[in-house]
Amino acid sequence: MTATADPVLLTLEEALTEVPPAPTLVWGAGMAPLTWALSASAPVRYAGLDAGDARGVTVPYEATLDPALGEATRLVCRMPRSKEGLAWILDLASARLPVGGELWLGGHAREGIRSAARPMEERVGPVVTARTKRHGRVLLARRGPGPAREASLDEHVRRFDVPFGPTVLRCVSYPETFAHGRLDEGTRRLLTWLEHAPRGKRILDLGCGAGLIGAALATRDGTQVTLVDASVSATLSARATLAASGLAEHPVLLADADDAPRGPFDLVITNPPFHEGREQDRGIASRFAAAAARRLTGSGRFIAVANRHLGYRDDLSQHFRKVDVAWEDERYRVWCCVGARTA
Ligand SMILES: C[S@@+](CC[C@H](N)C(=O)[O-])C[C@H]1O[C@@H](n2cnc3c(N)ncnc32)[C@H](O)[C@@H]1O
Structure with a gap:
């Protein structure tokens, strides 16, 4: 089901519906439409970052900058506005995803999504481009076998x-x-x-x-x-x-x-x-x-x-x-x- 007109969310949705479902945490502002599309085939939770994010949400929801991943083996995010925001996403993914767990990051070219590949590779694990379309890109990093460490928002x-x-x-x-x-x-x-x-x-x-x-x-x-x-x-x-x-x-x-x-x-x-x-x-x-x-x-x-x-x-x-x-x-x-x- 196509649930959004946002080109980045559309591209993320297409990329994610082509792979086998997995327990997923969708995290970020304005991502609710993606949860409508994904929740039909796998357990999905949504962590929003904006007062309006709870609107229309049908999956378990929490408004938080510090989400627990729980059973989720897949974390789906949108390119944040700042490099500090990206650093926090990468910290979270590397600390809270299991080995082999996936970080999916979608973004528009003008949001600098290409520049996220290198820090994703360095901090989380090997990166592939899962899709490029509508001037956007979806990057997928698989959590490497390195030692897990605590992610603490206080460090940011x-x-x-x-x-x-x-x-x-x-x-x-x-x-x-x-x-x-x-x-x-x-x-x-x-x-x-x-x-x-x-x-x-x-x-x-x-x-x-x-x-x-x-x-x-x-x-x-x-x-x-x-x-x-x-x-x-x-x-x-x-x-x-x-x-x-x-x-x-x-x-x-x-x-x-x-x-x-x-x-x-x-x-x-x-x-x-x-x-x-x-x-x-x-x-x-x-x-x-x-x-x-x-x-x-x-x-x-x-x-x-x-x-x-x-x-x-x-x-x-x-x-x-x-x-x-x-x-x-x-x-x-x-x-x-x-x-x-x-x-
Ligand atoms: C230009 S910043 C100013 C922040 C702060 N007052 C300062 O001077 O540093 C505007 C703030 O408005 C918030 N904002 C944007 N849209 C809003 C809305 N519809 N309702 C409430 N706050 C909103 C943003 O999250 C942001 O923190």
């Missing part, structure tokens, strides 16, 4: 400190988190601006990533911050950042922006994504603004930092009556929006 964590006013935020980030291991330039500017900006008491950090913006605001007395992100790695990172900064009482939720708590909040703050999956998409900022507008008190504000070239005034004006540039330099703007237009 990055930590760095960020000063904020009189305090220091201790940022913790797991692979596949936005700006893994570094302070994003937009976030840096927003934090600098926030040091002198007016305050809120009930705050929503929408698309919190590793949690730095929410953590910064949580250092202020009397604030209650809720952090929300659709990514499993981001929420794991944000919880760890808050804990390391002594702010663990503030909740971090795995959810799409549309499903964030209703509040109301005096301040919704974000560094919004401008990619949906792997494609550039300005519409997500508009979706974030709409979600914020529905959650703000009458005098509440929506604050967003964004690259100057993205504009955004028209997108934001659809959801707020007053849209101002609160701060800008040659590369970024901090937008301040009030007067939510709620239908």
Whole structure:
């Protein structure tokens, strides 16, 4: 059964339905359609990485960056966004697959799938190309006889400190988190601006990533911050950042922006994504603004930092009556929006 229009998943599905079935763990964001195709012939479990991944899933499901393989002798993944994400997949496969077990990795040419063959060979075992089609490729590595060793996500964590006013935020980030291991330039500017900006008491950090913006605001007395992100790695990172900064009482939720708590909040703050999956998409900022507008008190504000070239005034004006540039330099703007237009 063809279950998806995604060219990489289609190619993975074709490659996997040509070989004898085996107990399989499918792992990664957006992979549910593959489980529909594979589960007819073998036990399949799915470990997702995104708040929406559970949708429509009919096999055992877990949202996790650290999946147990259990009985699975086949691990099926999509080329991750970062080399740190790939390193974690290879660590997992080499530590948790039995000897002869299979790692299947599908990816598009522009995702750099060809470059994954060498590290797969070095870390897991001999690699063959199982299929090339639709500008994509499916690589298959069989776990070699080398000694098994524990895979620990902790070895892939990055930590760095960020000063904020009189305090220091201790940022913790797991692979596949936005700006893994570094302070994003937009976030840096927003934090600098926030040091002198007016305050809120009930705050929503929408698309919190590793949690730095929410953590910064949580250092202020009397604030209650809720952090929300659709990514499993981001929420794991944000919880760890808050804990390391002594702010663990503030909740971090795995959810799409549309499903964030209703509040109301005096301040919704974000560094919004401008990619949906792997494609550039300005519409997500508009979706974030709409979600914020529905959650703000009458005098509440929506604050967003964004690259100057993205504009955004028209997108934001659809959801707020007053849209101002609160701060800008040659590369970024901090937008301040009030007067939510709620239908
Ligand atoms: C540009 S990053 C900013 C992360 C963090 N706030 C920072 O400044 O470092 C945007 C974040 O939005 C999250 N995101 C993307 N789409 C989302 C959605 N539909 N709902 C909730 N979060 C989403 C991403 O996972 C990512 O962590």
